[in-house]
Amino acid sequence: MPQTDAQAVADEELVGACVAGDRSAFDLLVGRHQRQIYKLCFRFVGNHEDASELAQDAFVRAYRALPKFERTAKFTTWLHRIAVNVCLNRLSVKRPPHEPFADVESAPSRDERADVAVLRQERAVWVRAAVARLPQKQRATLILRAYHDLPHDEIARIMGSSVSAAKANFCHALGNLKKLLGERVVDHHESPE
Amino acid sequence: MNHLSDVQFTAALEDELDPAGSAHLDACGACAAKVRGLRTVLASVLHAPVAEPSPLFWEHFGARVNKAIDSAQPPAAASWGWTANRGWLAAAAIVPLVMMIGALALYVIRSGADERSRPAPRTAAAEKPLDAGLPAGRAPAAVDTSDLAGDPPDDDRAWALMRSLAIDLHYDDAREAGILPRPGAIETAATELSALERAELVRLLQDELKRTGA
Numbered sequence: 001m002p003q004t005d006a007q008a009v010a011d012e013e014l015v016g017a018c019v020a021g022d023r024s025a026f027d028l029l030v031g032r033h034q035r036q037i038y039k040l041c042f043r044f045v046g047n048h049e050d051a052s053e054l055a056q057d058a059f060v061r062a063y064r065a066l067p068k069f070e071r072t073a074k075f076t077t078w079l080h081r082i083a084v085n086v087c088l089n090r091l092s093v094k095r096p097p098h099e100p101f102a103d104v105e106s107a108p109s110r111d112e113r114a115d116v117a118v119l120r121q122e123r124a125v126w127v128r129a130a131v132a133r134l135p136q137k138q139r140a141t142l143i144l145r146a147y148h149d150l151p152h153d154e155i156a157r158i159m160g161s162s163v164s165a166a167k168a169n170f171c172h173a174l175g176n177l178k179k180l181l182g183e184r185v186v187d188h189h190e191s192p193e
Numbered sequence: 194m195n196h197l198s199d200v201q202f203t204a205a206l207e208d209e210l211d212p213a214g215s216a217h218l219d220a221c222g223a224c225a226a227k228v229r230g231l232r233t234v235l236a237s238v239l240h241a242p243v244a245e246p247s248p249l250f251w252e253h254f255g256a257r258v259n260k261a262i263d264s265a266q267p268p269a270a271a272s273w274g275w276t277a278n279r280g281w282l283a284a285a286a287i288v289p290l291v292m293m294i295g296a297l298a299l300y301v302i303r304s305g306a307d308e309r310s311r312p313a314p315r316t317a318a319a320e321k322p323l324d325a326g327l328p329a330g331r332a333p334a335a336v337d338t339s340d341l342a343g344d345p346p347d348d349d350r351a352w353a354l355m356r357s358l359a360i361d362l363h364y365d366d367a368r369e370a371g372i373l374p375r376p377g378a379i380e381t382a383a384t385e386l387s388a389l390e391r392a393e394l395v396r397l398l399q400d401e402l403k404r405t406g407a
Contacts, residue, residue: 023259030255038254042243052250059258124241131238146238152203168199171231174206178234 011075019066026066030059033076036148037083043143044087046128054090058083080150081158084140091136130180137161138173145170197224206231 009017011032017025037058042051062082069078131139140159144150150158156166197205197214204210205218205228218224386394 027255027259030258034251034254038246039243048244048246052246052254056254056258056261060261063258063262120240123237127237127241131241142238146235147243164200167203171199171202171206174231174234174238177238178230181234181237 012071015066015069015075016071018063019069026063029075033079034059036076037079040080040083040143040148041087043131043147044091044139046132050090054086055083058086061086074154077154077157080144080148080154084144084158088136088140126181127177130177133180134173134176138169138176141166141169142173142177196221197227202228202231206235 009028011029014025014029018029034055038051038055041054041058042048045051045054058079062079065082069075131142134142137159141155144155144158145152152166152170153163155170156163159166159169161169195217197210197217201210201214202224204214210218218228383391383394
């Protein structure tokens with residue numbers, strides 16, 4: 001498939017090409033969605049090694065299941081569902097270690113004071129640790145909504161639940177996080193950052 | 194007074210609360226405080242980004258996926274493949290054997306019937322022992338004839354070969370390979386035999402029953 005045309009082709013068209021035997025179409029799908037799927041996996045496991053392995057596993061499973069993909073569905077929803085299942089399966093088997101504190105955050109920006117950057121990193125670590133302690137459905141719902149900005153109806157399809165259940169799970173997740181984080185919660189609208 | 198439901202709290206966080214819910218929120222301090230608390234938590238969550246892997250990682254990621262696809266066998270196909278391979282292997286081993294047994298059985302029946310209907314002096318070839326031509330005391334490598342002495346018809350090399358090949362054929366293997374005769378097939382075949390062939394079959398069966406003591 002020519003590179004210039006490939007950008008304009010919808011995911012679902014690429015799936016059709018892939019099922020017809022065009023392997024390069026799947027390469028394009030991987031290129032388009034690899035960052036999102038990796039980040040999704042990272043949110044679940046909290047370290048690069050497991051996240052990259054899970055993301056790879058999600059794409060391999062997606063490739064195998066492509067012939068079963070229903071063209072009426074949205075490819076990203078379908079792919080996210082596979083990735084979420086891969087992550088939940090992994091978490092049910094083992095709880096991966098989260099990344100060491102020093103590796104978690106990117107380096108402070110030039111304008112950011114060192115103490116503010118350290119504080120920001122510390123908060124991020126606490127938030128991740130708290131998210132990791134949420135029940136699986138709440139955790140998945142929070143990740144998909146807060147970090148991937150997916151609408152509730154799409155999250156409901158991914159999680160195999162109703163839209164109301166997805167919305168309620170999101171609220172429960174935030175409520176539980178508030179309890180887990182306690183005083184560490186900072187109102188970022190009022191913070192000096 | 195009914196407070197907001199979880200679904201309504203989520204709607205409030207996303208500024209999509211219905212008019213009735215909004216009116217309640219304006220009047221209810223508890224619900225308003227909860228919404229503020231949830232907003233603060235949500236802001237903290239959003240301020241915890243994922244560190245981006247190096248650009249090199251993305252360059253190699255697609256290749257890693259392709260390699261994994263090429264190297265890994267699909268789970269469903271793998272399990273199917275294993276059982277299928279077993280079946281095909283068994284079939285590949287057994288089908289020629291069964292064909293050979295069938296052909297030899299027919300040969301035995303026909304030759305036996307011919308011999309009885311047209312008696313002839315035995316030739317040197319017919320009297321030749323199975324291991325003729327081999328060093329003394331050594332049987333052919335592929336066929337174990339040690340337990341064939343006295344078997345009916347013990348002077349028939351084809352029958353000896355057939356028995357030796359079939360001795361390790363288990364019913365379960367044949368069933369697993371799907372090569373058992375169809376129900377009624379044996380009866381149908383028996384009705385198609387000539388009178389002489391049926392007589393020879395009876396004789397062979399009786400001899401076999403005597404030999405095994407059944």
